[in-house]
Amino acid sequence: MTRTPEEAVRGLWRTLSARDYDGIADWVTDNCLYMDMPLGPSLSARGPVDIAKRLQVGWGGLAAYENHDGVLVASGDDVMYEHSETWTFPSGEVVTLPFATVHRVRDGKVSLWKDYWDYGAIMNNAPASWVESLATADTSWVYDATADL
Incomplete structure (x- = not known):
């Protein structure tokens, strides 16, 4: 099946919205590079x-x-995609984040x-328990993409 770039991006984000972690493989290449730019290239993920695993660090505990x-x-x-994400924490906090x-x-x-x-x-509006959980999160996914820029 051939997808247009637009179809691939929209399909990926439908899968992400459902938090279908296994389904990500249907939408990204085996060596896809994910970079969360505010954290810098040294905390990227590949594949x-x-x-x-990287997404579950942030979203895994969300309600x-x-x-x-x-x-x-x-x-x-x-493809550039302007969108927003709403994160709802088990303790009731709700944060909507704009993304590009x-x-x-x-x-x-x-x-x-x-x-x-x-x-x-997110750091100023998330509950302290979520922020604290980052210190002990799984980091087996970390890929340093500094040389890939």
């Missing part, structure tokens, strides 16, 4: 398994997560994914 669709602009294999995400698509799958967002917005 669907490690990307899923709910939802991606809100937004503007998507494509130029060939490059850059994707590169190869053969119908995302091969590069860079998230740009305000890290301070």
Whole structure:
């Protein structure tokens, strides 16, 4: 099946909104590079398994997560997606975060994914227990992408 870059990006984000970690592999390449830009390239993840582990650090303990669709602009294999995410914590806090995400698509799958967002917005509004959990989170997914820039 051949997907357009737009279809690949929208499919990935539908899968992410459902927190279908196993389904990520259907939408990203085996060596897809995920970079959470506020944290820098040294805390990146590569490949669907490690990307899923990385996302679970943030989303795993949430009571709910939802991606809100937004503007998507494509130029060939490059896709920019402006969207927002609502994070609902078990203790009741709700934070909506605006994102700009850059994707590169190869053969119908995302091969590069860079998230740009305000890290301070989550750190200043998340419950202390979630922030503290980051100190003991699984870091087996860490890939230093500094040389890949």
